[in-house]
Amino acid sequence: MGNQTTVIIRNDGIDQIRANPAEFVENMLEAIKRVASGLEPNGMDFAAGCHANPARVVECHHADGTVVIAAGGSTAEKIATVYAWRWPSRAKKLFHLAGEVLSEAQKQRMKEEMEGIR
Secondary structure, three states: OOEEEEEEEOHHHHHHHHHOHHHHHHHHHHHHHHHHOOOOOOOEEEEEOOEEEEEEEEEEEEOOOEEEEEEEOOEEEEEEEEOOOOOOOHHHHHHHHHHHHOOHHHHHHHHHHHHHHO
16 A cells, blocks of 8 residues: 545635646645655645645555544644554444544543444
8 A cells, every 4th residue: 555645625725726737736746745754744735826825735644544634724634643444344443543532531431332332
């Protein structure tokens, strides 16, 4: 498996992306290189046409990982990474990911709910 990248598109920049597709792709590829190499560890906005930041490369990770992303406020951020990609069920995957981001009380409540599903 390879690597993958999370990118958000800001809808107010779509007209500039449409008008400048080659520039958009070139700038996105440069941003992906910078984020993947660690030069921009917190992600990177990039331009297209006269819009300074119609999109953002949020993060890059190996395809064997599962990443939780929170998107809002015209940006996004990686919350957690779990180094596993095969799961016996969607419920188990969600439970495992939740364990990375929830408080102990929330984890216990979720565990109790999961036991009721089995």
